[in-house]
Amino acid sequence: xxxxxxxxxxxxxxxxxxxxxxxxxxxxxxxxxxxxxxxxxxxxxxxxxxxxxxxxxxxxxxxxxxxxxxxxxxxxxxxxxxxxxxxxxxxxxxxxxxxxxxxxxxxxxxxxxxxxxxxxxxxxxxxxxxxxxxxxxxxxxxxxxxxxxxxxxxxxxxxxxxxxxxxxxxxxxxxxxxxxxxxxxxxxxxxxxxxxxxxxxxxxxxxxxxxxxxxxxxxxxxxxxxxxxxxxxxxxxxxxxxxxxxxxxxxxxxxxxxxxxxxxxxxxxxxxxxxxxxxxxxxxxxxxxxxxxxxxxxxxxxxxxxxxxxxxxxxxxxxxxxxxxxxxxxxxxxxxxxxxxxxxxxxxxxxxxxxxxxxxxxxxxxxxxxxxxxxxxxxxxxxxxxxxxxxxxxxxxxxxxxxxxx
Numbered sequence: 001x002x003x004x005x006x007x008x009x010x011x012x013x014x015x016x017x018x019x020x021x022x023x024x025x026x027x028x029x030x031x032x033x034x035x036x037x038x039x040x041x042x043x044x045x046x047x048x049x050x051x052x053x054x055x056x057x058x059x060x061x062x063x064x065x066x067x068x069x070x071x072x073x074x075x076x077x078x079x080x081x082x083x084x085x086x087x088x089x090x091x092x093x094x095x096x097x098x099x100x101x102x103x104x105x106x107x108x109x110x111x112x113x114x115x116x117x118x119x120x121x122x123x124x125x126x127x128x129x130x131x132x133x134x135x136x137x138x139x140x141x142x143x144x145x146x147x148x149x150x151x152x153x154x155x156x157x158x159x160x161x162x163x164x165x166x167x168x169x170x171x172x173x174x175x176x177x178x179x180x181x182x183x184x185x186x187x188x189x190x191x192x193x194x195x196x197x198x199x200x201x202x203x204x205x206x207x208x209x210x211x212x213x214x215x216x217x218x219x220x221x222x223x224x225x226x227x228x229x230x231x232x233x234x235x236x237x238x239x240x241x242x243x244x245x246x247x248x249x250x251x252x253x254x255x256x257x258x259x260x261x262x263x264x265x266x267x268x269x270x271x272x273x274x275x276x277x278x279x280x281x282x283x284x285x286x287x288x289x290x291x292x293x294x295x296x297x298x299x300x301x302x303x304x305x306x307x308x309x310x311x312x313x314x315x316x317x318x319x320x321x322x323x324x325x326x327x328x329x330x331x332x333x334x335x336x337x338x339x340x341x342x343x344x345x346x347x348x349x350x351x352x353x354x355x356x357x358x359x360x361x362x363x364x365x366x367x368x369x370x371x372x373x374x375x376x377x378x379x380x381x382x383x384x385x386x387x388x389x390x391x392x393x394x395x396x397x398x399x400x401x402x403x404x405x406x
Contacts (some may be wrong), residue, residue: 029262032116032255032388035405039387042404043371044090046109048128048139049076050116051097058097063120067151069166069207071095073187076115078355082379083113086260096128098192101135110400113143113383117207117350122234123368125151125205125349138398139385142349150349153237154204157346160166163323166315166343168335169195170239172204173225182218188238189340194313198241200284201225203232207348214241214283226302241283242343244336246276247301247309249353250364252329253385257377262384268321269381271332275299283335312342327389329365329382353378 036113051070053059076093085089095101096116104112107142109260112132117122130144132267142150149155160167171191182188197217201224206212213224220237228236248273248353254265278284301310317332331351352362355375369376373381 004115009026011338019036024165029255029264031058031315032384032391033262034383036074036387038405039401040087041089043088043090044092044108045106045111045113046092046094046104047076047080047083047113047364048094048096048100048116049073051095051100051119053097055095055097057099059119060098064233065120066122066232067117067124068203069120069209070117070207072115072350075352075354076113076397078375079113079115079379079384082355082376083383085099086376086380100128100131104135104137105352109137110404112137112139114139115353123148123205124153128388130175136385136397137386138390138394138401140328140382142215142330145322146324146326149324150347151347152205153202154235157237157239159324160344163356165319165323166341168200168239168242168343168345169225170237172235173229173298175226175229175388182221189215192240195219195240197207198238198283200241201228202237202239203228204235204237209284239345242335242337244338244340246278246284247274247313247334247336247342248276248298248363249273249317249332249334250329250331251321251326252381253327253389255381255388256373257380257387258372260377260380262380264388268318268326270317273301273310273313274363274366275301298361300367300370309342316342316344320347328386329364 050069050073051058052071053062060083080091080093092107094100097119098172114128116128121127126144128146129139129141129147132139141147147158154172156168157167157170164230169191171187174190186223193290197215199215199218199221201215201221202211202212211228213223213228215221221288225236225238249270252269252271255267256263256265277297277299303310303323313334316334320326321330329351331348333345333348334342335345351364354360354362356362356368358366365375365378370379390401
């Protein structure tokens with residue numbers, strides 16, 4: 001990457017793609033700001049939320065939802081509202097269902113923002129990005145492979161093991177293998193060795209801590225595992241319960257907006273470092289569907305008092321982002337063991353981007369005031385980083401966006 005001094009010496013390239021190549025990722029941000037200014041009036045954006053399979057014309061045949069479904073429409077409205085306040089003049093909301101392609105074509109959409117967990121079926125987080133890849137519509141979000149990897153906890157944890165990133169010991173189970181009997185299951189005995197509890201049992205693909213259970217000992221595992229399978233009809237994940245503190249951290253791209261002024265970082269942007277407040281009657285964080293996330297349920301980490309934890313969170317978040325080649329925002333959930341060692345539990349490829357209000361907030365937005373950002377800065381950061389990537393490294397796939405800059 002060029003040094004700061006070398007960047008100053010580079011002449012600003014012409015805006016028109018006909019006369020020069022787009023700026024590279026390592027270049028100055030002024031050109032990106034000019035491009036965004038031009039796109040504000042011309043680019044047509046669709047914010048995509050989860051379609052309802054029960055609505056007429058949504059799907060051909062209704063199936064099960066192994067991953068708990070939610071439309072996320074309210075958050076899509078928050079994102080669309082922020083984009084409009086940022087000056088983007090053509091923003092619409094579109095449901096993610098089998099009519100998505102037609103809607104995008106009829107509205108002449110140039111770019112989509114994926115705020116959907118899918119409609120139904122297995123690996124639903126991958127469905128919308130896969131369709132957009134086929135349609136040739138660029139989008140804010142993860143590509144189909146990464147979206148599926150992040151959302152499937154056992155695949156994500158296997159990737160963490162390969163990368164040498166600590167995660168809680170785990171196995172998966174499916175009834176096709178026969179009854180789950182921990183005391184004679186060789187994989188169970190090999191993974192957990194002398195550990196006979198407690199455990200966490202959860203779906204391999206899920207959201208908002210739904211169908212997640214704390215199990216005191218191995219005797220209660222078979223019944224709990226069966227219960228999770230009956231709710232999801234999918235593989236069930238069993239992992240060691242970690243008795244320490246629980247944390248979340250967000251990690252995004254290299255381009256960050258503060259007070260609507262963009263800067264380009266040399267490493268992924270790590271923020272939203274918080275500790276989840278676990279009540280005396282809780283072993284795990286209660287689902288936001290049951291208890292809304294309020295200020296008393298999260299604690300912003302202190303730069304001095306929590307310096308060691310913050311350093312570990314930043315290190316782990318950047319390793320995940322860099323080693324897995326992430327290209328959009330994620331939230332990582334972590335927990336420490338009784339010795340204070342941190343383990344990455346899971347990733348949320350579509351972190352809740354609910355606009356904060358007096359009554360509730362989202363985990364990813366909790367620390368924005370602390371770092372000199374507001375909600376619109378966060379939305380602009382995510383969008384600008386994606387536009388920057390598309391115009392500098394995906395030129396062959398976004399000729400229609402390049403044409404808008406002429």
